[in-house]
Amino acid sequence: MLGWELPPHNSGGLGIACYQLCKTLSRRDIDIEFIVPYSADHGIDFMTVSAATPQGVKSISQSGFTYDSFKYTLEDGSELWLSMHDQQARYEQAVAELAATREFDIIHAHDWLTFRAALRVKQQKNCPLIAHVHSVESDRAGSKHGNPLVQEIEALGLTMADRIIAVSQHTKRAIMDDYDIPGDKIDVVYNSIDPKDMEPLDSQNVYRYLSLMKSLGYRVVVNVGRLTIQKGLPNLLQAAQLVLQKAPKTLFLIVGSGEQYYELIRQAAALGIGEYVLFTDFQRGKNWRDAFAIGDLFVLPSVSEPFGLTPLEAIGYGTPALISRQSGVSEVLRNCLRVDFWDVQEMANQIASVMQSDELRDELWSNAYKEYVQLTWERAADKMKTVYERHLATEGA
Amino acid sequence: MNKAIVLYLHVHQPYRIRHYTIFDAGHRHDYFDSAYEDDTSNERILRKVVEKCYLPTNQHLLKLLNENPQFKLSLSITGTVLEQLERWAPEALKSFQDLVSTGRVEIVGETYHHSLAFFYSRSEFEMQVDMHRRKVEALFGQTPRVFRNTELAYNNDLAYWADQMGYKGILAEGWDPVLQWRSPNFVYQPTYTENLRLLMKNYHLSDDIAFRFGDSNWAEYPLTADKFSHWISEDPTGTNINLFMDYETFGEHQWHESGIFDFLAHLPKEWLKTEGHSFMTLSEAIDSFEPVGYIDTPQTVTWADTERDLSAWLGNPMQSTAIESLYKLQPKILEAGDLALIEDWRRLQTSDHFYYMCTKWFNDGDIHAYFSPYPSPYEGYMNFMNAYRDLQSRLIEKGVTV
Numbered sequence: 001m002l003g004w005e006l007p008p009h010n011s012g013g014l015g016i017a018c019y020q021l022c023k024t025l026s027r028r029d030i031d032i033e034f035i036v037p038y039s040a041d042h043g044i045d046f047m048t049v050s051a052a053t054p055q056g057v058k059s060i061s062q063s064g065f066t067y068d069s070f071k072y073t074l075e076d077g078s079e080l081w082l083s084m085h086d087q088q089a090r091y092e093q094a095v096a097e098l099a100a101t102r103e104f105d106i107i108h109a110h111d112w113l114t115f116r117a118a119l120r121v122k123q124q125k126n127c128p129l130i131a132h133v134h135s136v137e138s139d140r141a142g143s144k145h146g147n148p149l150v151q152e153i154e155a156l157g158l159t160m161a162d163r164i165i166a167v168s169q170h171t172k173r174a175i176m177d178d179y180d181i182p183g184d185k186i187d188v189v190y191n192s193i194d195p196k197d198m199e200p201l202d203s204q205n206v207y208r209y210l211s212l213m214k215s216l217g218y219r220v221v222v223n224v225g226r227l228t229i230q231k232g233l234p235n236l237l238q239a240a241q242l243v244l245q246k247a248p249k250t251l252f253l254i255v256g257s258g259e260q261y262y263e264l265i266r267q268a269a270a271l272g273i274g275e276y277v278l279f280t281d282f283q284r285g286k287n288w289r290d291a292f293a294i295g296d297l298f299v300l301p302s303v304s305e306p307f308g309l310t311p312l313e314a315i316g317y318g319t320p321a322l323i324s325r326q327s328g329v330s331e332v333l334r335n336c337l338r339v340d341f342w343d344v345q346e347m348a349n350q351i352a353s354v355m356q357s358d359e360l361r362d363e364l365w366s367n368a369y370k371e372y373v374q375l376t377w378e379r380a381a382d383k384m385k386t387v388y389e390r391h392l393a394t395e396g397a
Numbered sequence: 398m399n400k401a402i403v404l405y406l407h408v409h410q411p412y413r414i415r416h417y418t419i420f421d422a423g424h425r426h427d428y429f430d431s432a433y434e435d436d437t438s439n440e441r442i443l444r445k446v447v448e449k450c451y452l453p454t455n456q457h458l459l460k461l462l463n464e465n466p467q468f469k470l471s472l473s474i475t476g477t478v479l480e481q482l483e484r485w486a487p488e489a490l491k492s493f494q495d496l497v498s499t500g501r502v503e504i505v506g507e508t509y510h511h512s513l514a515f516f517y518s519r520s521e522f523e524m525q526v527d528m529h530r531r532k533v534e535a536l537f538g539q540t541p542r543v544f545r546n547t548e549l550a551y552n553n554d555l556a557y558w559a560d561q562m563g564y565k566g567i568l569a570e571g572w573d574p575v576l577q578w579r580s581p582n583f584v585y586q587p588t589y590t591e592n593l594r595l596l597m598k599n600y601h602l603s604d605d606i607a608f609r610f611g612d613s614n615w616a617e618y619p620l621t622a623d624k625f626s627h628w629i630s631e632d633p634t635g636t637n638i639n640l641f642m643d644y645e646t647f648g649e650h651q652w653h654e655s656g657i658f659d660f661l662a663h664l665p666k667e668w669l670k671t672e673g674h675s676f677m678t679l680s681e682a683i684d685s686f687e688p689v690g691y692i693d694t695p696q697t698v699t700w701a702d703t704e705r706d707l708s709a710w711l712g713n714p715m716q717s718t719a720i721e722s723l724y725k726l727q728p729k730i731l732e733a734g735d736l737a738l739i740e741d742w743r744r745l746q747t748s749d750h751f752y753y754m755c756t757k758w759f760n761d762g763d764i765h766a767y768f769s770p771y772p773s774p775y776e777g778y779m780n781f782m783n784a785y786r787d788l789q790s791r792l793i794e795k796g797v798t799v
Contacts, residue, residue: 246419335756337775349418353779356419359714360778367756 002114024381037091052094092117115157128391131161135306142229168328171306191307206290218249219355222295227258232301241271242348247355255291257282292317297354320364335367401677404470406644410478411749413437414780423790436770447486450648455492468665469501469676476509503678506541512746517724543679549700556587566683570700571597582635586688594683598641607642611655622663637682710751715778753777
């Protein structure tokens with residue numbers, strides 16, 4: 001398998017989805033070697049994790065998140081900073097060298113970042129390529145007009161792939177619309193969550209201020225995610241202004257970082273609601289978990305969300321969710337509120353309803369939680385294995 | 398052997414609340430006025446039901462009444478559906494009046510607004526029963542002598558009330574824990590009453606028609622009038638077979654294509670073929686048969702779901718909050734003396750609103766989903782609570798503290 005990240009060195013949902021899928025597949029007698037473009041200790045024992053490191057490089061480390069630069073430390077001790085494109089080219093080269101020394105049946109490549117390498121190996125080894133799409137460029141760009149270089153790689157990778165896996169019907173439709181790929185080449189394998197793997201909460205929530213305000217009758221709306229155009233945060237802030245007119249004891253907690261960070265802070269101030277919107281920057285661990293837990297409602301206002309794990313995490317930590325209809329996760333979760341991302345008025349209406357009614361919050365959550373505890377990666381792994389077997393059978397014949 | 402089918406059909410449509418937001422509350426009071434093309438449009442739904450169900454069914458029933466002098470039935474029709482028929486489908490209202498004018502159709506009393514007021518406010522309950530009586534007298538020239546409470550919600554207190562009010566009969570679900578070893582096919586008397594008689598729904602036979610009729614996976618599918626009559630004849634016990642169901646069974650819950658109208662058209666002839674078989678109205682059954690025993694019902698039973706209780710309406714905290722908030726407004730609403738405000742408050746009492754908030758998806762959830770105009774129970778609750786907030790703001794504007 002070719003991937004770009006695995007936890008704990010992940011920036012978001014992609015790494016977690018890869019980790020969980022592989023872990024569940026490994027229990028089905030599938031032998032996986034997972035190749036990432038950096039060297040680090042992942043503490044993983046159910047599969048081999050290899051670093052695709054070009055010769056002459058001693059180590060590679062990620063400076064931040066997926067889309068940031070990589071630092072290469074060369075044998076001679078000098079350092080080299082590479083952009084994502086340079087890094088991709090090096091990854092392709094390194095994967096090809098690694099693959100030459102390995103025996104395997106299938107290449108399974110996660111997202112466009114790995115597609116060039118995957119095509120190279122397919123050419124080299126002549127074995128089936130399964131392209132797993134966690135998001136397409138138009139999702140990430142928030143419109144049809146994404147980065148043409150990325151779209152070129154996606155078009156090529158998806159056209160050449162023997163089979164495509166999409167993480168939702170939403171993503172399947174996007175692949176068909178954006179790249180003219182026939183639907184019968186695409187299987188939907190939903191992401192999931194493994195409740196057993198969720199780190200439990202401890203008694204004291206780290207957001208003391210919010211706990212205090214809640215004891216005074218305030219209620220909290222929370223969003224956790226990258227602050228990027230795809231996530232639709234400006235609409236949430238506009239809705240927040242409307243909510244505050246009807247439910248003035250509402251606070252908004254925005255956890256994450258991204259290129260819209262300062263823009264969103266400015267927007268909140270300009271809307272006159274700066275006092276009620278709290279930005280925390282990117283958080284991990286307890287700060288991250290407690291953000292879900294302190295909320296009365298989690299809002300995912302995404303413009304386009306291939307899957308969207310955060311609402312499920314919120315439910316796991318005790319908070320129900322309002323999800324944009326343009327999100328894949330709304331295909332698997334029944335007990336949630338739904339709104340079109342552009343419908344700011346309705347978003348505000350639904351948020352206000354929850355802020356004004358603990359009964360609605362509690363009923364929504366308790367029913368969602370019943371769905372949540374039944375979620376596993378087992379069905380995804382079963383479906384994935386069926387796809388593998390079909391290709392191996394074809395090869396054999 | 399003498400045996401009567403007591404067929405009783407319940408006709409009801411609520412005033413559904415449109416998509417009504419917190420930004421509407423205090424500005425617009427038109428909760429019940431959806432755009433015609435919306436799922437919540439009362440006019441559109443009524444016209445559809447009139448077309449698919451009320452007109453064809455009444456046409457069949459009238460024909461049966463004309464062709465079979467022994468055919469009889471009973472109907473309950475809520476005030477909220479009568480109003481809608483008067484407004485949007487007077488021809489359908491007339492078709493009900495035509496049935497009643499044959500003299501062989503009995504109209505049953507109930508609350509005008511199809512509410513659960515009995516459990517929250519006795520004075521409001523009695524007001525709505527009285528409103529319904531007057532409406533039935535005006536439109537059908539009959540005074541109800543038999544009572545049914547909304548959703549057939551029944552207990553000893555209700556029976557006591559009906560007895561005191563002078564009703565001769567009352568209806569309830571023939572639920573096994575209440576009947577225990579006894580059969581629903583007799584006339585009973587509720588405990589603690591003097592003159593009241595109790596007729597209990599035979600839910601096995603009623604549900605064969607109302608729920609299972611069109612189910613091709615059912616072992617008895619397809620159900621014919623011949624087979625059905627035969628089943629009832631074979632049962633050696635009982636004097637009166639109480640077939641109680643929603644009127645909308647015919648053409649709406651069971652579509653025309655299922656053959657339900659053919660079943661209805663053939664049932665009287667098949668049943669009346671045998672000597673001693675008859676049809677009776679509720680009152681006739683009460684007059685014809687002596688009660689065979691007392692029925693004690695300390696706990697409320699209804700005709701809904703596998704639980705036969707009120708949990709489909711009041712089972713979750715959203716539902717209980719919504720209904721309790723609404724009844725808390727009663728003294729202020731009545732005091733304010735604004736008829737439009739009072740009427741809106743009453744329309745919000747219709748039990749359907751609380752049914753739409755039911756979250757019991759996983760067992761009998763399909764039925765709930767089918768009868769709801771909203772995408773989820775949460776939408777139902779949000780719309781309702783915003784309408785409730787509008788009632789509050791109208792009171793505040795009149796200088797009433799809420």
